[in-house]
Amino acid sequence: xxxxxxxxxxxxxxxxxxxxxxxxxxxxxxxxxxxxxxxxxxxxxxxxxxxxxxxxxxxxxxxxxxxxxxxxxxxxxxxxxxxxxxxxxxxxxxxxxxxxxxxxxxxxxxxxxxxxxxxxxxxxxxxxxxxxxxxxxxxxxxxxxxxxxxxxxxxxxxxxxxxxxxxxxxxxxxxxxxxxxxxxxxxxxxxxxxxxxxxxxxxxxxxxxxxxxxxxxxxxxxxxxxxxxxxxxxxxxxxxxxxxxxxxxxxxxxxxxxxxxxxxxxxxxxxxxxxxxxxxxxxxxxxxxxxxxxxxxxxxxxxxxxxxxxxxxxxxxxxxxxxxxxxxxxxxxxxxxxxxxxxxxxxxxxxxxxxxxxxxxxxxxxxxxxxxxxxxxxxxxxxxxxxxxxxxxxxxxxxxxxxxxxxxxxxxxxxxxxxxxxxxxxxxxxxxxxxxxxxxxxxxxxxxxxxxxxxxxxxxxxxxxxxxxxxxxxxxxxxxxxxxxxxxxxxxxxxxxxxxxxxxxxxxxxxxxxxxxxxxxxxxxxxxxxxxxxxxxxxxxxxxxxxxxxxxxxxxxxxxxxxxxxxxxxxxxxxxxxxxxxxxxxxx
Amino acid sequence: xxxxxxxxxxxxxxxxxxxxxxxxxxxxxxxxxxxxxxxxxxxxxxxxxxxxxxxxxxxxxxxxxxxxxxxxxxxxxxxxxxxxxxxxxxxxxxxxxxxxxxxxxxxxxxxxxxxxxxxxxxxxxxxxxxxxxxxxxxxxx
Numbered sequence: 001x002x003x004x005x006x007x008x009x010x011x012x013x014x015x016x017x018x019x020x021x022x023x024x025x026x027x028x029x030x031x032x033x034x035x036x037x038x039x040x041x042x043x044x045x046x047x048x049x050x051x052x053x054x055x056x057x058x059x060x061x062x063x064x065x066x067x068x069x070x071x072x073x074x075x076x077x078x079x080x081x082x083x084x085x086x087x088x089x090x091x092x093x094x095x096x097x098x099x100x101x102x103x104x105x106x107x108x109x110x111x112x113x114x115x116x117x118x119x120x121x122x123x124x125x126x127x128x129x130x131x132x133x134x135x136x137x138x139x140x141x142x143x144x145x146x147x148x149x150x151x152x153x154x155x156x157x158x159x160x161x162x163x164x165x166x167x168x169x170x171x172x173x174x175x176x177x178x179x180x181x182x183x184x185x186x187x188x189x190x191x192x193x194x195x196x197x198x199x200x201x202x203x204x205x206x207x208x209x210x211x212x213x214x215x216x217x218x219x220x221x222x223x224x225x226x227x228x229x230x231x232x233x234x235x236x237x238x239x240x241x242x243x244x245x246x247x248x249x250x251x252x253x254x255x256x257x258x259x260x261x262x263x264x265x266x267x268x269x270x271x272x273x274x275x276x277x278x279x280x281x282x283x284x285x286x287x288x289x290x291x292x293x294x295x296x297x298x299x300x301x302x303x304x305x306x307x308x309x310x311x312x313x314x315x316x317x318x319x320x321x322x323x324x325x326x327x328x329x330x331x332x333x334x335x336x337x338x339x340x341x342x343x344x345x346x347x348x349x350x351x352x353x354x355x356x357x358x359x360x361x362x363x364x365x366x367x368x369x370x371x372x373x374x375x376x377x378x379x380x381x382x383x384x385x386x387x388x389x390x391x392x393x394x395x396x397x398x399x400x401x402x403x404x405x406x407x408x409x410x411x412x413x414x415x416x417x418x419x420x421x422x423x424x425x426x427x428x429x430x431x432x433x434x435x436x437x438x439x440x441x442x443x444x445x446x447x448x449x450x451x452x453x454x455x456x457x458x459x460x461x462x463x464x465x466x467x468x469x470x471x472x473x474x475x476x477x478x479x480x481x482x483x484x485x486x487x488x489x490x491x492x493x494x495x496x497x498x499x500x501x502x503x504x505x506x507x508x509x510x511x512x513x514x515x516x517x518x519x520x521x522x523x524x525x526x527x528x529x530x531x532x533x534x535x536x537x538x539x540x541x542x543x544x545x546x547x548x549x550x551x552x553x554x555x556x557x558x559x560x561x562x563x564x565x566x567x568x569x570x571x572x573x574x575x576x577x578x579x580x581x582x583x584x585x586x587x588x
Numbered sequence: 589x590x591x592x593x594x595x596x597x598x599x600x601x602x603x604x605x606x607x608x609x610x611x612x613x614x615x616x617x618x619x620x621x622x623x624x625x626x627x628x629x630x631x632x633x634x635x636x637x638x639x640x641x642x643x644x645x646x647x648x649x650x651x652x653x654x655x656x657x658x659x660x661x662x663x664x665x666x667x668x669x670x671x672x673x674x675x676x677x678x679x680x681x682x683x684x685x686x687x688x689x690x691x692x693x694x695x696x697x698x699x700x701x702x703x704x705x706x707x708x709x710x711x712x713x714x715x716x717x718x719x720x721x722x723x724x725x726x727x728x729x
């Protein structure tokens with residue numbers, strides 16, 4: 001065990017809605033108040049406040065942490081905001097854990113708030129900046145691209161069926177029908193409904209995706225001594241872990257979340273878990289997309305690589321299955337106010353492990369669960385293992401409630417606004433965020449783009465790990481040393497993964513689908529870089545297809561990623577012309 | 589040294605609805621020309637504009653406490669430049685005004701001059717739309 005033992009002693013949340021009338025502060029208040037009420041506590045019993053909320057750009061408030069502090073009970077207290085994108089909700093519980101475990105505080109209120117509905121025309125606008133400003137933004141990326149490219153790679157690596165993946169969306173939306181806070185619960189949804197929904201960026205369809213939402217969640221964490229005084233049924237934080245993969249996301253293994261495995265191993269080691277498949281009884285993996293739940297279950301070592309989908313389709317992860325996953329309904333069903341959604345998973349484990357989850361209760365009252373979230377540039381894994389007193393040996397007699405009478409989720413709000421009410425609201429203020437940026441690409445990427453002017457593809461090499469790096473960089477992020485040399489590679493490569501995208505970033509339909517792809521330049525290591533495919537019918541694109549760069553006319557090149565117009569399929573017998581030319585030269 | 593420049597933007601705008609507390613405040617201002625706050629009896633604090641919670645104890649509050657309309661200048665400043673550095677002509681005076689009965693202050697325009705501790709009264713626009721600009725500013729009494 002690391003530090004003092006820490007328990008969760010209370011949890012509360014707002015409903016997750018599409019548009020809340022409440023401000024972010026008011027949402028934070030409603031969740032905080034609900035948690036305090038559920039634990040029958042007053043704010044003056046709280047020593048410190050840990051808060052999270054995802055990008056400031058969602059709200060246009062460039063100091064969202066302290067902006068939200070009033071509503072989160074942070075007045076005149078030690079207060080900290082942490083932020084790791086979508087991983088934030090679970091991470092704020094980790095922050096709460098070490099604030100208590102360290103002895104700095106006995107009781108901590110952890111609050112996660114998200115209000116996405118203020119952001120116009122679409123919250124994806126705030127997400128665009130996660131793409132590389134130099135190498136990716138000029139391509140006009142759409143956030144869905146990342147998920148579509150990852151999902152396609154995952155499906156291709158393991159030969160997965162979309163039908164099996166869609167089973168996750170069905171399970172979670174059905175589970176959410178039993179959650180009083182849910183935005184998209186649907187008891188009668190079927191796999192065919194998911195497969196018939198609009199294709200956004202193949203293989204991602206509308207019902208594969210969680211909804212944009214407003215909402216907040218709060219939990220109260222306490223030291224062992226404080227927890228014993230506050231509740232008869234503390235739920236212990238047994239292990240915490242977090243881990244980051246490279247921000248060169250196109251260089252990552254898109255089929256397997258290594259960073260989740262690393263975070264899980266860290267948490268399991270702290271919790272003394274050696275056989276997670278036997279010792280974990282309920283899981284709340286992060287599910288903003290249906291395939292992500294499966295991806296994450298594999299990273300959490302709860303299923304073999306590529307085997308989670310068939311388990312999901314067979315009902316293993318159903319609420320009454322052998323390993324219930326997202327009994328809450330998850331992000332796909334309850335909703336996805338980003339930071340709040342992660343902390344909702346911690347709150348769900350609290351209720352499940354106390355036997356207080358009502359209609360959502362997993363049969364047999366589980367003793368130990370794991371919650372996980374994912375985010376930043378889709379490369380952070382945050383993991384928390386929680387256990388009831390019985391997980392430590394104090395087994396209950398009948399698997400019933402251990403927290404006294406079952407308490408419904410205490411909810412104060414929020415008030416949901418219809419689109420019309422939102423448009424006509426009295427006192428509403430419209431504010432553009434009128435900012436422009438000019439970026440210098442730096443030495444390594446600058447040289448890469450200068451090479452484009454001459455139709456050359458340049459890489460850097462690291463002799464320590466032996467990698468040839470495209471995009472090139474001045475340092476190797478793995479060996480943490482300067483790269484050693486430049487080399488030139490032919491402008492030919494392989495499609496690592498691709499998508500067929502039918503919408504713009506603000507979700508307007510495209511007349512012609514775009515074909516974003518990750519292209520690995522032949523001779524480079526670890527994936528490749530983001531670009532588009534052309535001169536090919538969408539249905540003819542395959543992972544592993546040989547492609548070549550199509551350069552813009554020399555006079556049109558500006559030292560931009562767009563100097564390559566696109567990549568097109570290369571003749572499978574690529575050297576035929578070269579061979580013929582060479583043969584011609586040799587003819588006397 | 590090669591200087592390269594790649595340009596970009598953050599293509600977002602925001603539509604803020606005022607929330608529950610502010611909506612009650614703005615509707616009272618628009619419809620009745622009054623200043624609605626909320627009071628936490630336990631903490632002995634009256635917030636203006638109205639809030640639905642007390643930031644000190646997180647108790648739920650109801651927007652039911654009228655303040656003002658007269659108040660006291662807590663501080664003031666004269667702005668001679670706009671946000672982009674261009675001259676403001678004439679200069680604009682801003683004040684923090686604590687309305688009678690409130691423990692918090694409002695930031696607004698001061699129409700005329702009044703020193704710290706001096707009394708002011710609100711000047712309301714005849715046509716009001718539920719906005720902080722329904723109040724033209726405060727003038728000396």
